[in-house]
Amino acid sequence: MEKPGIAISRLAGALGAEISGVNLAEAGYDNIYPDIHQAFLDHAVLVVRKQDLKPDQLVTFSKKFGTLESHVLEAFNLQETPEVLMISNVKEDGKPIGAINAGQYWHSDLSYMQHPTQASLLHAQKVPSYGGDTMFTSMTQAYNELSDPMKSFLSGLTAVHDYTNAYDTFFCDIPDRPPLSEEVKSKVPPVEHPVIRAHPETGNKAIYVNPGFTRHIEGLTAQESREILDFLFAHCHQPHLIYRHMWAPGDLVIWDNRCTCHLAVADYDMAEHRHMIRTSVEGDIPA
Numbered sequence: 456m457e458k459p460g461i462a463i464s465r466l467a468g469a470l471g472a473e474i475s476g477v478n479l480a481e482a483g484y485d486n487i488y489p490d491i492h493q494a495f496l497d498h499a500v501l502v503v504r505k506q507d508l509k510p511d512q513l514v515t516f517s518k519k520f521g522t523l524e525s526h527v528l529e530a531f532n533l534q535e536t537p538e539v540l541m542i543s544n545v546k547e548d549g550k551p552i553g554a555i556n557a558g559q560y561w562h563s564d565l566s567y568m569q570h571p572t573q574a575s576l577l578h579a580q581k582v583p584s585y586g587g588d589t590m591f592t593s594m595t596q597a598y599n600e601l602s603d604p605m606k607s608f609l610s611g612l613t614a615v616h617d618y619t620n621a622y623d624t625f626f627c628d629i630p631d632r633p634p635l636s637e638e639v640k641s642k643v644p645p646v647e648h649p650v651i652r653a654h655p656e657t658g659n660k661a662i663y664v665n666p667g668f669t670r671h672i673e674g675l676t677a678q679e680s681r682e683i684l685d686f687l688f689a690h691c692h693q694p695h696l697i698y699r700h701m702w703a704p705g706d707l708v709i710w711d712n713r714c715t716c717h718l719a720v721a722d723y724d725m726a727e728h729r730h731m732i733r734t735s736v737e738g739d740i741p742a
Contacts, residue, residue, distance in 0.1 A: 461487050463494050469593040470715065471698035472498035479506050479516045479707065488519050495520075495574070496657055500591045500698055501709040508578050508707065510536045510732055517734040520574045520709075524565075524737040527618070527642050528554055533732070542577070543730040553730070558719040560621065561592070561692060562667030563712045564735060567618040569646050572712045573738030581730040582702045586723030590699045594661040595714045597691040598651065601662075609650045609662075612675075614684075616668045617645040624666075647673060650687075652741040654713050661714040662691055663741055691716065713738060 461476045472494055477484060484491075495501055508516075514536050517523055523538040531554045533539040543553030564572040577589075598606070622635055650672060652663040664672075666688050672680040699720075700708055710717060723729060 461490055463490070463498075465498065466500075466502065467698035469596045469696045469698070470499040470591060471502070471700075472500070473502045473504070475504070477503060479503065480508055480512050484516070492520070495709060495711060499593060499595070499711045499715050500700075502700060503707040503709070504703065505705045506578065506707045507705060510539045513576060513578055513707075513732060513734055514538050517574075517576045517736060520576075521736040521738075524570075524572070524735050526554075526565075526735065527639055538734055540733045540735070541730070542733055543728070544725055545581075545728050545730050556721065558589075558667075558717065559721045560624070560667045561688065561716045561718045562621070562665045563594075563663070563716050566648065566663070566665060566712070567616040567620075567643055567646060567668045570740060571648070571738050572735045574709060574711060574736040575733060576707060576709045576736075577731055577733045579702045579704055579706045579708075579731050581728040582704055583723035583727035583729050586720060587729050588699050588701050588720045588722075589708065589717055590697050590720065591710060591715050591717045592691055592696045592698075593714065594663065594691060594716060595654070595659050596696055597687075597693075598660050598662045601690070606651070612650040612672055613647045614650050614664050614672045615645050615647055615670045617670045618643040618668060620670050621667045645670065648741045652713065655739055655742075659714065662687055663713075664688075665716050713741075 461474060463472050463474055465472050474494060510533055525532050525537045526540040531541050541553030542557045544555050545552050564575050619635060619640060648663055650664055651660055653660050664684060664687055672683055
């Protein structure tokens with residue numbers, strides 16, 4: 456699809472599109488934002504390459520999508536622009552300046568919040584010479600491919616999402632990610648969300664569970680919950696549902712957390728810097 460000054464091209468079968476012909480560091484993109492937003496709804500993951508963005512410019516553009524929220528790991532939010540989270544393996548005085556080893560498991564951003572993230576915008580500033588890709592999967596297409604009896608069974612079920620699940624499961628042996636403090640835990644108590652949610656703008660249904668933050672399905676035995684979740688995770692992570700993004704400096708990737716999950720691939724040399732900044736747009740209560 457082409458518009459004056461902007462081109463949108465698909466990147467994969469289930470989700471993903473690239474936008475070209477736009478410089479988001481400059482003012483004057485208001486007239487093309489409706490096209491960007493429609494592409495966001497149509498493709499769920501957008502890639503905008505060669506963007507030289509300062510944190511405040513990323514914040515300005517991100518606010519077009521809605522109200523920004525700050526991450527609960529406040530130490531990794533930029534002081535001058537606290538809406539910006541640093542995701543980085545860069546260290547100063549022996550300590551990481553950003554969230555290290557972030558997102559190296561399938562998850563939907565902040566699904567453990569009452570109002571989970573609607574959109575995430577991630578800008579690459581430094582990337583390793585190889586590896587460090589991010590994979591995205593379409594939870595909408597995954598829902599569409601379920602059988603009708605399975606759709607009926609899952610309809611009406613809720614699942615508990617808990618930030619501490621990621622620490623218990625994935626960060627327990629990583630010294631650079633110490634256990635969460637009691638203060639942080641108090642800010643993110645477990646929440647319940649529907650296993651199947653409807654997108655508030657498109658109406659499309661999507662599976663809304665993820666290995667990172669979903670602990671269990673309410674009303675089922677522990678074994679039933681585990682087996683259903685394992686089935687859904689395997690179903691959602693099939694290769695044909697996935698777009699894999701290979702990062703380059705200046706890439707801006709925007710994704711819709713209401714209908715996708717993503718995973719950062721940890722296959723790069725940690726001696727090489729991978730430094731990114733991210734904003735998050737607050738969403739509604741899943742329904």
